Amino acid sequence: MKRYFYRLKILHKLIISSFMFALPIFILLFYMVSGFNESIRFTRLEIWGCELFKPLENISENIYFHQFLTRLYLKGDREVQESITQTEKKIEESFNILLKEAGKYEKALQIDEGSLKKNALEQNYPPVLYSAWKALASSWRDKSTEINDQEHNALIQSLQTLIRRIGDTSHVVLDTDLDTYYLIDASILRLSKSKQKIGEFILFSQEMKDKKRLTPKDNAFILGFVTKLEDDLEHIREGIVTSIREDENYYGENPTLKTNIMPPFSQYQSAVNSFSFLLQMLVGDPSAKISNEELTEKGRELARLASTLQGISLTELQFMLNKRLERYETKRLIALSLSILAIVFAGLVVFLINLGITRPLEKVMNIAGDIASGDIRKAMEQIESIKDVDSVHGGQDKSVLDESILLIRSIKTMTSNIISLLNQIGRSGRQVTDASNRIASSAENLESAVSEQASSINEVSATSKEIKATSQEFAKTMGRVAQMASKAAELSRGSMKNLSHINDTMKNLYSHISGSSEKMKIVDEKMEDVSQIIITITKIANQINLLSLNAAIEAEKAGEYGIGFSVVAREIRRLADQTALAAIDIETMINETQEAMKAGVSAVEAFTEQTRMSTEKIAEISVDLLAAIEHTQQLVPQFEVVNEGMQMQSESAAQISTAIEQVNETTRYTRELMMEFKKVTQQLNEAIANLKDEVTRFNIDT
């Protein structure tokens, strides 16, 4: 049940609660309307009853008259035939009205056949009464006065019973309002009784016609009748007065009541007074002469007035009842419409409340949905689009705000907090990414550095190994050098003799070379002479050329005379030129030879000098060699010392190599650690990337 209730929307919940509230209201409304309806029905019944009273009263009044007329007719008074027919016609008409009205209201007034049978009143059913009347009307001529009287009385009795029945069922006697109650009491009940009495009295007066004198019994009857009549009159008067007095207290004053009812009442009152006076006089003074006809006439007049009064009273009564009915219906209408209006208004209020709750809720839901789907920018836009968040209801006074607006404000604050949080996360993520990238690059650098270190260490290790090997080898080599040094010491002693031979040879070589140098110098001098000769030749050729040129110039100046001479001059010049060219060629050769010679001389001189120096040096060397041999012999034991030192160095190198191995191991370990560190950094990077992805799901570009 609880779970089912939670599943309902707010609107449904509101509707349910509204229905729960509305239910007692509806029940109360139902009872109220029922009360109104009851009153209306009550009044209607009274009205319908009045409708039926009219024809019934008419019938009953006319039947008395009919009875009266039939007596006359049966006594032989044929003049009344027309009156009888008229009366019968009136009765017929009244019966038609009665049957018509009764047909309409018989169920409501419980005068239908079934209801009457239940109360053993079936002979009072209007159609039955009508058929009884039909039978009476068609058969009275053939019957005696007594039987006719009996039948008439029975019919009147039945009519009276029906009137009483209708009076009961139409609740006229139970009328709630004072004015109508008294009016009913006066004009219907009392007046009806009076009319009956008057009817009876008319019949009585008709009976008295045949008598000469009034018996005491007759007197008593007359006095009783008068008393009754006056008593009723008093009642009626009181009733009418009370009704008129009270009238204004019930649904306003009925202006026609007083004006319409008072004149016939006054007439009736005066008629009753005069009639009672007449009768009292008749009883009190036997000598008084009052004809039966006059009496009957007066009685009939009285009956007519009574009928008029009753008719007017009934009309007024109906008018008042209708007014009451109208008032009740108006009240019911007002009550109903007010109630329905109130319910509709309440429904509207519920709807508005629902809107007031669900709309902001929907907005908040949309915003929350946007936030959930990551589109915070859209959510922010939606929040911004709700204008009345800040502006309407102005101020920050929370007590005057709708909770929904407070909710949206809170959502707004929350969203902006989320945005700033996301921004913060984004920034932090970027910072962390940068940091981790830096860490990663540092780690890579470090790793490469470690790798380099490792390789360097490897190199060092290899180098130290090499040093070890080299120093071992060096030690061996030193050993051999020491051996060879001792051998060299021996050999050098043998070399000493050979050196002195070389020295002698070199001295011979020197003397030979000195000789050739001198010869070269002589050649050089000869070449100088040749050169001089050639220069001389060239000079001569040159001078010839110059001469021939000048000759040519002169010949030119001489014009035509010099042509021949100029040719000779040209020839001479050509010869001179050839000579000069030859001389120049020889000069060139001589120069080259001379330079070669000079080079050769200087080379020989240099060689001579070198040979001389070599000879001297060889002499020096042999002295030095002797010393060296002695030194070498002394060196041998020192070589052995060096050899031992080298071996120690070799061992040290081996120790270094071992230490380096250890360092290498450590470096490898460091490198592994670095790899591990790199992995961790990558994991950190991935985590940050995931975080970034998560954050980028939220669109916070504003």
Next chain:
Amino acid sequence: MLFLLFEIGKERYCLEVSRIIEITPVVLFKKIPHTPEYICGLFNYRGNIIPVIDLSILLTGRPSRFLFSTRVIIVDYLDPDNNHRMLGLLAEKATETIYCKEEDFKPLGIRMEGIKYLGDITYDEMGMIQRLKIDELLPQEIKAASLYELREINE
């Protein structure tokens, strides 16, 4: 027309023989202080003291080599006052002559401002030969004033 050929640097030049008085071997010149470098000095030509210009220095800035073929060409020089004067020109390889007509020379095609002594071009089987204008050889600032003075003294 007969032209005397000579060389300055590696290039061949020529002078019209009609203006040449004589070609003499090189002797020692008397140096004149405060004169431009291309003026080698004074030369005693048959009792006449004449100035000698080293064409190699004038044209290339490098002094003439002392070869057998390096000679002094004594020319007839026309000073601005149209007086005939003698001038010595030092040149290498002054050993050959060549016959040319005036129309064999072609214009140089370019002209240098201030350098007026470079004349037209002719050629033979050995290559191109440029003619030097004797009267324009001495620059304007030197003029023949000093030479003229010398001449006056000599006379």
